[in-house]
Amino acid sequence: MICLFVLCAYFIPLPYYVSKPGMAKELEPIIEVDNGTDARGSFMLTTVQMGKANIFTYALAKVVDYWSIYKDDEIRREDETDDEYEMRQLHMMEGSKEDAIISAFREAGKPYKTFYNGIYVYGLVNGMPAADVLKVGDRITKVNEKQLKSSHEFTDDIAKHKQGDFVKLEIIRDKEVLHKSVKLKKIPESGKLGIGIILIDDIEVKTTPHVSINSDQIGGPSAGLMFSLEIYNQLVKEDITKGYEIAGTGTINEKGEVGAIGGIDQKIVAASESGAEIFFAPNENGSKDSNYVIAKKTAEDIKTKMKIVPVDTMEDALNYLKKLKEK
Incomplete structure (x- = not known):
């Protein structure tokens, strides 16, 4: 009977997720720029471990510092499957990598070209027509036989129609080109067609x-900023790590602007335990409850010697590193 209880407690998931500090992972083995330069120090991304809660992990999260509990709907969209959630996360990582490359090359004054591949579907709204026709992971390349050059063209074309009309979509699904017709319907929250x-x-x-x-x-x-710094460091002659172990977190867009992420306290713990000496944290333009503020408090709580540095842009991080003394 006791064994049965233990098995049930371990294998039966609860309607919660539990997250905890992950690791800090060196980026130089992950990122390769052709003929790139080496560094004496390193840039590191930081991670959070997250999984479905069971009775044991839920109980641990109640008592262990820097373990957190989230309801299902705080992590996944309503009726989103495990595969859809994973695909959404992986595609956000892909977008983050592209923006990091653009930011790094722009800062380094190196040439790059961008190509538009279409609209990536990474979520479907229940009760709306697309849920019966499209799949998460589809790439829409044409609407009404017109090649798309931006998502704005897609929404502009839909705005020209009325409820009940159909739009013809060309999509790529698992490398196969398909043609689908989807009915337009008003979105309950906004009243707009979609x-x-x-x-x-x-x-x-x-x-x-x-x-x-x-x-x-x-x-x-969330690794966008650190990707961009590692790419930049391999592009330029000087070693901007200056021999330090540098961790950090934050999204990045193609303009080099750094955005907030979740689990900043857990990432501070992970970076400190991995030996990081400097940590870049999103400043959110000085918001009183910014990632930087939380990171600073966590660093004080765990009594780490790691320096917490606020950044709003990639340029902020580069300026800090340029002023840093060689180790």
Whole structure:
């Protein structure tokens, strides 16, 4: 009977997720710029471990510092499957990598070209027409036989129609080109016409020199800033690490602007335990409850010697590193 209880407690998931500090992972083995320069120090991304809660992990999260509990709907969209959630996370990582490359090459004054591949569907709205026709992971390349050059063209075309009209879509699914017709319907929350997809632009970047990033199964966009710094460091002659172990977190867009992420306290713990000496944290333009503020408090709580540095842009991080004394 006791064994049965233990098995049930371990294998039966609860309607919660538990997250805890992950690791800090060196980026130089992950990112390769053709003919890139080496560094004496290193840039590191930081991660959070997250999984479905069972009775044991839920109980631990109640008592262990820097373990957190989240309800299902705080992590996944309503009726989103495990595969859809994973695909959404991985595609956000892909978008993060492209933006990081653009930011790094722009800061380094190196050439790059961008190519628009269409609209990537990474979410479907229940009760809307697209849920019966499209799948998460579809890439929309044409609407009403017109090649798309941005997601704005897609929404502009839909705005020209009325409820009940159909739009013809060309999509790519698992490398196969398909043609689908989807009915337009008013979105309950906004009253605007739509088909019921959550989308992002799918942009590909071509560079000289070539950049490859092997992020394996790391998902989400939070490594963007650190990707951009590692790429930049391999592009330029000087070593901007100056011999330090540098961790950090934050999304990045193609303009080099750094955005907030979740689990900043857990990432501070992970970076400190991995021996990081400097940590870049999103400043959120000085917000009183910014990632930086939380990171600073966590660093004080765990009594780490790691320096917490606020950044709003990639340029902020570069300026800090340029002023840093060689180790």
